[in-house]
Amino acid sequence: xxxxxxxxxxxxxxxxxxxxxxxxxxxxxxxxxxAVLAGTWSVARDLPLNWAAIVTGGAGLVLLVGAAGLLLxxxxxxxxxxxGFPLWATLTPEQITAAVASDLAADVAGxxxxxxxxxxxxxxxVDLTMTGGALLILAALLTAGGAA
Numbered sequence: 001x002x003x004x005x006x007x008x009x010x011x012x013x014x015x016x017x018x019x020x021x022x023x024x025x026x027x028x029x030x031x032x033x034x035a036v037l038a039g040t041w042s043v044a045r046d047l048p049l050n051w052a053a054i055v056t057g058g059a060g061l062v063l064l065v066g067a068a069g070l071l072l073x074x075x076x077x078x079x080x081x082x083x084g085f086p087l088w089a090t091l092t093p094e095q096i097t098a099a100v101a102s103d104l105a106a107d108v109a110g111x112x113x114x115x116x117x118x119x120x121x122x123x124x125x126v127d128l129t130m131t132g133g134a135l136l137i138l139a140a141l142l143t144a145g146g147a148a
Contacts, residue, residue: 008104015111022118023075029122030071033064033129040064040136053142060135067128074121 044057091099 005104008108011108012104012111015108015115018115019111019118022115022122026071026074026118026122026125029125029129030068030075033068033071033125036129036133036136037061037064037068047143049139049143050146053139056135056142057139060132060139063128063132063135067125067132070121070125070128074118074125 040057040061049057
């Protein structure tokens with residue numbers, strides 16, 4: 001095998017590992033956001049909230065729901081058939097061997113674009129989660145302080 005072939009295989013493996021790593025982070029953050037949403041609802045429904053806390057907390061919850069939407073979009077299966085399993089499901093074993101041998105560079109490029117899109121969605125979701133969390137903390141402080 002040539003050095004180029006080994007480098008392509010290494011790049012392909014690295015990109016697939018990055019996608020798996022991003023999906024793992026996304027799953028953890030989605031579980032965290034869900035727990036924060038559920039916990040906030042459980043606590044807030046039993047408290048006498050003032051308008052400032054309601055508005056601030058509501059904005060925080062909206063941002064958390066937006067973050068959950070980004071996370072779900074990031075892990076949504078891509079069944080367009082351009083890469084991976086959906087395409088391979090339509091090919092014979094000989095066609096799969098030929099496609100993998102000849103299109104490894106194209107697969108690395110396609111998977112790299114997919115990894116960047118997933119990473120970008122995860123990054124935006126983290127930003128929304130941090131902002132939403134800060135607003136929920138502010139709402140809790142407004143409630144505890146009794147601001148009118």
